[in-house]
Amino acid sequence: MRIIVSLLLLLSLFSGCDESRETPVKGSLTVYVDEGLENVVKALADSFLATYKNAEISVQVVKAREGAVKIVNGEAEMFISTREFNDEEINAARANKLEYKKAKFCYDGVYVIGRFDAGTDTISYSSLKNFLGGRSKTYRTVIPSVNSGVYEFLKTGLLGGTDPAGAEVKATESEVLTAVKSGKNVIGFVSANVMQDSSEYTIYKIGVQDSLRNTIQYLEPHPGYYVQDLYPLTRLCVIYLTEINIGLASGFTSYLTGNLGQKFVLDNKLGPATVPVKVVR
Amino acid sequence: MAGDAGGGEQRPQRKKSKHKPKRRMGVRMDMTPMVDVAFLLLTFFMLTTVFRRPQTLEIKLPPSSTKSEISEAGLLIFRVDEGGELYFSKGLGAPEKMEFTALPGFLKDKYREDPNAVILVKIDRKAKYQIMVDIIDELNMAKLSKYSVGSLAEEEKEELKKANAPK
16 A cells, blocks of 8 residues: 555656646747738737747748638647638538637728828728729729738628629738839728838728718727727637647737737737727727 | 363363454544634635726727717707706797697607707706606607707806796
């Protein structure tokens, strides 16, 4: 009896000495992030690494579709997307028998931008559909790649499933910014977090019909309008996890969705989605 | 052996064993101290636990740039004084006293004249809250949705006192 108890004690002592075990604040992780959230996630990763020295996080920027494919095929542990999975991606995950977890991250807005000398800073919601459908003779419309979150959002949210046939497609959102800056009468659609320096652009306020007062209310993209779902081009950004145990991916997700992470989100002009907010006029 | 008178059949003698049979005693544990400690711990944590309040993030909205100007001449103004008396005026006209019972019919007529009529309701801060609720209910029932509620200014109180004075 004494020998058995001694053996058990020794076993428990040595089993606690596993240095390589991953914990929520220790280990190595590759985070795939949509290009529309690159800046905020990189800032959060730097902040996390400054606090937890034993963690190694590498941020890889991908398109929304590419990240979804990586998750669905089990090639990625964590992906931060500007859109939720569509039916095709959900079915593919089911076919691969892949279980993933989803967590809300933040609210984001799609900016409608023009050059700084655009002349006007208001545009109606119905006009956007005309621009994307190629029914405008005055303006040229530029949007990011087919695999980007912005393209998917405009296709499903604004055009009801039809492709924006009248728009010129650029490879990245940075190229959209360049095209808008260099051309006159060019309207571009980019993610809020991509727009770091807005001094060279006109950010349009989008007009929404206020049925109660029978007027049109023009709203600029602002976190306060995102969280209240008033800005018409608001979208929810989510985090997808395929981690089985509670490791670094879960720890980083908790950091992103906690108070400090959401404060970073607000500082980057995005809307917090996981903490209480108080909107003040 | 002692007691053996001899001549009788002797019992076979057992070998005395070296180990004495253990006398098992009943074990009774008094659980009272354990219960006491449990309740003490419970009481301690009940009194000292402070739940962390979720930190609210404050978001300041940008200043509103959309302003709609309304002509004062067409504005319908309802005023309620401290005593709960209702007064009506149109535009810059003088307020006239009005009964609450006449309000529903009056509002329905106004809706027929102009469904988009703009109404301003000014209520004295000391008036009863129920009066404001009743007026808003009547406006909603009359389908007049363009209304705004505010508090009565001091000058207007004076004006209402003059309107209330016996002629």
